[in-house]
Amino acid sequence: MPEVLIGVDLGGTRIRAARLDKALNILQREDTLTLAHEGLQPTIERIKALIHKVMPEDKSDLLGIGVSAPGPLNPLTGVVVAPPNLPGWHEVPLAQILRDEFDAPIYVGNDANVAALAEVTRGAAQGYRHVIFITVSTGVGSGVIYDGRLLLGKVGLGGEAGHMIMVADGGQVSTLELQAAGPALARRARAALEDGATSIMTDMVGGDLGLLDASIIGRAAADGDELAQQIVDHSAFFVGLGIVSLLHLFNPEVIVIGGGVSKFGDGWYEKINATVQKHALDDSYWRDLKIVPAGLAGAVSIIGAAALVLTQGGQADVTQVAATLDLYD
Structure with a gap:
């Protein structure tokens, strides 16, 4: 009986x-x-070589083999459509x-969906059937587990919370990603x-404002800087407003938040919770809701990619799969 899985994390900087x-x-x-700048075929060969290892x-x-890859992609066909950080990749x-x-057997999933599977199987959302994972980092990605199964949509492009339309300063049409992500x-x-x-922050970057990033902002806020705060x-x-919309649409049990921006600290989560409670339609949406940090760190994509295999690409009931894992420990 097959006893092992292979998980692959295809990132813009490293392949694991x-x-x-x-x-x-x-x-x-x-x-x-x-080394994505070298083109499609050399990157494919590096993926193959690592899997052979x-x-x-x-x-x-x-x-089987599961692959976490940047979207957009179609997990139903395993075709990577056009990831912005992999030049030359188009309908691969x-x-x-x-x-x-x-x-x-090969399963390919977008990185945020894969992370959602990981958090339900081995992370902060174990035991829950209605879960939304949000990563707030260079972009804002998300994965939705609805009644134990990964929500994909017609061609696997569903659940992109980062691109929810929002109205920002002065009535400008924006998105969650354009308001809350690190850049x-x-x-x-x-x-x-x-x-x-x-x-x-000016002194923290030696006067070079081009060096400003979310980590600098977070450190400055922790030191009491008013602008950073x-x-x-x-x-x-804006993350809180995004969550309000997700609560109204999916009524989850738990929201798991990962990514570099999520490390801003307790005050960030307190502001999110206050926003949710102020703007939700009714307190029944958030009364028993948990909003928690991600439980898995650097291995999340690899674990999630392997979970793709166990759940047949997220189509099997992931909570039932998670319940069996301890049997193998």
Whole structure:
């Protein structure tokens, strides 16, 4: 009986691959630079080489290979459509390419969906059937687990909370990502400083405002900087509004938040909760709701990619799969 899984994390900077057991424990892990600028085919060859490194000696032990990849992509066909951080990738049939190479079941999922599977199987959302995972980092991504199954939509493009339309300053049409993600916060900080605002952030970057990023903003806010705190609160407010819309649409039990911006600290979460409670239609939407930090760190994409195999791409009931994992420990 097949006893091992392979999880692959295809990122814009690094490619990671691991062999895992059926309880999603990592047995061997390898990684390499993506070097995406070299083009499609060299990147494909690096993916294949890493998978070969973690392949079990007896290939009959392999249950399948799951791949976490940047979207947009179609998880139903395994075609990567046009990821912005992988130049030259357009309508790439990644699942079929790997199937031809390894003669094994292959599942491909977008990175936020994969992270949602990981958090339900081994992270902060274990035991829940209605879960929304949000990552607030360079962008805002999300994955929705609805009644135990990954919500994908007609061609796998559903659940993109980061691109929910919102109205921002002065009636401007914007999105959650354009208001709350790291680069948006850095732009807001730079604009304020260029307009004459004072802040310790200027000294923290040695006067080079091009070095401003979310981590600098978070550190400055923790040190009591007023401008930085305003920007942190701005992010939390819009994340909170986004969550309100998600509550009204999906009525989840738990919201799990990951990504670099989510490390702004307790005050960020308090502002999110206050926004949710103020703007939700009724307190029944949030009374028993949990909004919690992600439970998995650097291994989330690898664990989630392997969980793609166990859940047949998220179509099987992930909570039932999670309930069986301890049997294999």
